[in-house]
Amino acid sequence: MNPFKYGCTVNGDFFCPRPALERELASRIESGQNVVMQGERRTGKTSLVLETVRHMKNIALFHADFLCVRDQADVCRRLVAALLAHLRPTVSIDPSSGAPTVTVDSRVAAEPATLDTVLDVLLAQTKRRRTCVLLDEFQDILDIDDGERTLAVLRSRIQLDSNTPYIFLGSIRNKMAEIFFKYSSPFYHSAAAFKVGNIDADEFFAFIKGRFATGKRKLTRQMFDAIARTARDTPGFIQELCDALWQMSSNGTTLEESDIQEALAIIFAREHDHFTFAIKQLTAQQTRVLRTIAERGGKEIYSGAFLDAAQVFSAASVKKAVAKLERENIIYNYEGEYRFGSPFFCEWLLRR
Numbered sequence: 495m496n497p498f499k500y501g502c503t504v505n506g507d508f509f510c511p512r513p514a515l516e517r518e519l520a521s522r523i524e525s526g527q528n529v530v531m532q533g534e535r536r537t538g539k540t541s542l543v544l545e546t547v548r549h550m551k552n553i554a555l556f557h558a559d560f561l562c563v564r565d566q567a568d569v570c571r572r573l574v575a576a577l578l579a580h581l582r583p584t585v586s587i588d589p590s591s592g593a594p595t596v597t598v599d600s601r602v603a604a605e606p607a608t609l610d611t612v613l614d615v616l617l618a619q620t621k622r623r624r625t626c627v628l629l630d631e632f633q634d635i636l637d638i639d640d641g642e643r644t645l646a647v648l649r650s651r652i653q654l655d656s657n658t659p660y661i662f663l664g665s666i667r668n669k670m671a672e673i674f675f676k677y678s679s680p681f682y683h684s685a686a687a688f689k690v691g692n693i694d695a696d697e698f699f700a701f702i703k704g705r706f707a708t709g710k711r712k713l714t715r716q717m718f719d720a721i722a723r724t725a726r727d728t729p730g731f732i733q734e735l736c737d738a739l740w741q742m743s744s745n746g747t748t749l750e751e752s753d754i755q756e757a758l759a760i761i762f763a764r765e766h767d768h769f770t771f772a773i774k775q776l777t778a779q780q781t782r783v784l785r786t787i788a789e790r791g792g793k794e795i796y797s798g799a800f801l802d803a804a805q806v807f808s809a810a811s812v813k814k815a816v817a818k819l820e821r822e823n824i825i826y827n828y829e830g831e832y833r834f835g836s837p838f839f840c841e842w843l844l845r846r
């Protein structure tokens with residue numbers, strides 16, 4: 495069985511323990527402290543929360559995901575979906591007929607949900623049963639038309655629920671910062687900051703090596719480092735590359751650096767439609783800017799050297815191209831540097 499997973503949350507044997515982070519997070523949850531958790535894409539934020547809560551006693555998890563949420567009605571729908579998953583329906587035996595009956599909190603299903611009614615039900619739940627509330631991809635709420643107002647409603651209710659730990663999870667730093675650290679925001683200073691970075695290299699090496707060993711593949715430290723470099727040290731991308739390496743190797747082999755090219759070819763084949771679609775949406779100039787970032791890195795993109803390399807006449811044109819590339823989620827800004835969302839897309843582009 496393939497021991498690698500990517501693009502979904504991981505638990506149990508698929509989860510590399512992160513004891514220091516798990517301990518810190520558990521103690522925050524234990525004390526009912528709200529947390530704003532930030533980290534790059536695919537670093538394992540969601541899995542960390544799920545696994546930490548799973549190991550804790552007497553606390554249930556409520557998990558709503560706001561990825562690409564469209565409007566306030568959609569925010570409600572996401573909350574209702576999470577509530578239905580959370581309120582495991584109560585099964586009881588009807589005393590007169592002896593027939594089993596199934597009930598959920600009637601308010602969830604009966605009324606057309608408004609944000610207020612849904613939050614009422616959520617708060618009633620957190621009173622009844624100790625719950626950790628995870629609001630995943632929270633930054634996307636800011637993008638909807640009445641984002642600010644929606645946040646204000648959420649904030650006013652959450653404030654009333656002071657014993658429940660709320661975890662606000664987000665990938666895109668700038669937007670999370672806007673929500674939690676901007677003075678005028680309703681969420682200003684309402685949660686403790688918690689950073690999730692990449693998994694410690696020694697620990698992840700031991701874990702990945704063990705996963706390959708289940709199929710009698712040998713992994714040296716040098717090879718692991720080469721994998722990590724190609725995958726930008728990010729847990730999710732490391733696992734994706736290992737999955738391809740697993741696919742192309744057989745029992746009893748020792749993996750070698752030259753295998754990485756073949757593994758990348760597997761990933762490129764899988765992602766071909768996706769990558770070509772992304773490129774088709776771009777103008778020739780935007781593509782040149784993107785390629786130049788792939789070649790030179792995304793740091794000094796307004797310098798003369800960058801403009802020359804990209805064959806673009808003005809910094810303003812680079813700025814416009816970059817804005818489009820960001821909107822399409824192809825690149826993002828990380829501490830002043832533009833980076834590819836996927837390191838494999840960058841590798842693919844460099845080979846074309």
Ligand SMILES: Nc1ncnc2c1ncn2[C@@H]1O[C@H](COP(=O)(O)OP(=O)(O)OP(=O)(O)O)[C@@H](O)[C@H]1O
Nearest residue numbers: 499500501502510535536537538539540541730733
């Ligand atoms: N502790 C871990 N051990 C092993 N692999 C992990 C771990 N955490 C994350 N990963 C890898 O990263 C992938 C993504 O994990 P997860 O969805 O938890 O990350 P995330 O930071 O929430 O991602 P996203 O930014 O997409 O929401 C997993 O499928 C797995 O390949």
Ligand SMILES: [Mg+2]
Nearest residue numbers: 539540541630
């Ligand atoms: Mg996540």
